[in-house]
Amino acid sequence: MTAPSPRALAWRRRGAAFAGGWREFARHRSGLVGLAILLVIVVLALLAPVITDQDGLDVIKATGGPMESPSGEYPLGTDRLGRSVLLLTLWSARVSLSVGLVATLLSVAIGTIIGILAAHFGRWVSATLMRVTDFFLVLPSLVLAIALSTVLARGMGTIILAIGLTSWPAAARVVRAQTLTVEARPYIERSKALGGGHLHVITKHVLPAVMPLVFVNTTLAVGSAIVAESTLSFLGLGDPDPMRPSWGSMLRSAWLDSAALVGAWWYLLPPGIAIGIVVLAFTMCGRALETVLNPRLREG
Template identity: 70%
Template structure:
């Protein structure tokens, strides 16, 4: 067997071991199952929820009707089904949360790896930029960006992604410094491996588990940020999301009218999704970090 085949076999065995350890975590497995069901509902939503059912003009239900009959979770201020809005809103919330988390973790990974690898003045400059974003309130900066840029999902993703990466950069930098102190990195350099070879062939595969776990945790924070921006009126009003539902419920007097069925479903949905991502992320941390695994 070639060296590449041996390396691939070892990686496959390691992935199999990590998969078995993750499956042994009851909380992580519960979070994964919940996420799977939520994602499946979100993807299948267009199959049984038509555009007319989400239209304010073509809605056929009563105004703020309580649950019952054809509307299991009642209706909103325009007579639309709250159940349909909640299920369809998962598409936008998950899309923005995952995309913003990937963007955030991607920026943090690049900054952290370059800072840890090159050191000296490169590290000093990158860390000062990281510190600048770290001391700024992320939500305030995201609100400012959302206000200055055109309304849309892309703006929300950009606003969340470029304001929430500093913690990832510091984590990846610390991991990169640890990896580059190992003997095999010195051997790679002695054999003529350049910066690109060391970063892509050795450092990146070693920090990927940490990045994966951090991405899972970052999705929950991004979903909360998206809901907050939409609740403040900075989201895309043409797209149904959980934050927009909460804003519309507040603006149309659902709170004073006692229409709990308009407020509770999107709020519970946000809590369930964030909790599921957090459970998966914590389980991944325990599996990938021997120290945490020993304490648990």
């Protein structure tokens, strides 16, 4: 019988590790509930063009009356322009989730690169990068994001840049601490002694060791990014295109139309509840993953 190749053995070990991680994750009911909620919301957001008509977002083609209460035709009522609140909520999920995920990936990527470089090279490189990180930590990220969104042209790309470029310092400090721990292990010294360069050590040893932490940090940071996007949109700094609404812009419209004063609860509550549910679901998944990937938490 032919012995399996090293690549096959590596993939077999990865499959076994993934299966073990999934079994550990499945032990956390909160993580499973959060994952199920996220799957349902993502599927609804992806299927929005299939199960709904985007033309209903056009104020010219809206067929409902202003702020109609929930009915059979409009389960969540309508807004001031006669558009279905349910339709707005579904399509807003696409924008809010997309901005939250992409902005989080950008911020985590920046933080990971800076954290690894600061820990690996040390000395003046670490001092310089950490002083830059401390500068961004001292300044409120939301204020910086508002400033960037005000200077640049309004749109989804601007919000993603504003959130991604201002929320990376926390990830950088966490990754730097983990990288210092990994760099102190004996196999790193052996790799350097055998002629491994900086790129080899970082890509082959350090990065794989810190990726679980990065993945958990990404999961936990998506909720904060969605809240930041909603805040910027509520302040009027979001995408001005009415065909690309977000949960934050829905809240802004409800506030401008005095939905709370006239008792139009169906106009105000759906986007707020959607934001709360999604943030809670990401937090539950992130905490469960943190327990799975951190042996000390798992033992506790």
